Amino acid sequence: MSALLSLRDVWIEYGDRIVIERLSLDIEAQSFVSVVGPSGAGKSSFLRLILGQEAPTRGDILLDGEPLTPECGPDRGVVFQRYSVFPHLSVLRNTMLGLECPQAPLMGRLFGAARRAARDEAAAMLEAVGLGHSLDLYPAQMSGGMQQRLAIAQALVMRPRILLLDEPFGALDPGIRADMHALITRLWRDYSLTIVMVTHDIREAFSLGTRVLTLDKRRHDPHAPHRFGATVVYDLPLNNRSGPAASEDGSITID
């Protein structure tokens, strides 16, 4: 099986500062990749690369064997640690927004049947993330966990194949975090998603992921800290039972 996403000798440099170096990596469809590493290692930069928000200074990124298009494509959705939702829009309108923009770029609003279809799709996705009874609330009226559910619905309503999560649960209480772990595992399975999740929580990385990547520098120059960039220093495949179609013996089959 060829990889969904391939990075080939990718570098990110800002002037003479090297952030990522020699990054080569294949990501299989429907894997759940956890990314850990020290602060400043370049984890968010790595996600921005996959999102297409940032072009590598050198190297190639392929999606399905084709060069990744710059700009966020509908293939990729993203959820950040802090809320990316719009405070002046209701839960339902926040979720419909992405469906409306590509179809009606000039007005940003749909009418008639198209609007009803977008509304139904958004409402179904909100139901799937557990916000089925909160369609008319505004973000300020919701807890942090509910706002992250909304951010996930906003990303998933666009039906991305790859969901990128940048410390999505980092600001949440432990109890709420456990609920969110159950939710993301279910959505990953139900929507056959490929997930790349950055986290500072090692337990979270191992309990959710089918693979854990550690980004860090291999080489340090104490006199010039920016001379070397980070790369994948550990790449651990996991036999994760929570994965798609985990069988009794714990092995994973993805069909």
Ligand SMILES: Nc1ncnc2c1ncn2[C@@H]1O[C@H](COP(=O)(O)OP(=O)(O)OP(=O)(O)O)[C@@H](O)[C@H]1O
């Ligand atoms: N536009 C930019 N110009 C210059 N340097 C940048 C730019 N964006 C990021 N950097 C630098 O790249 C390095 C990696 O940043 P990044 O945000 O990717 O790290 P991170 O691993 O996500 O860190 P954290 O765990 O704190 O979120 C940092 O040293 C940062 O200062």
Ligand SMILES: [Mg+2]
């Ligand atoms: Mg970061």
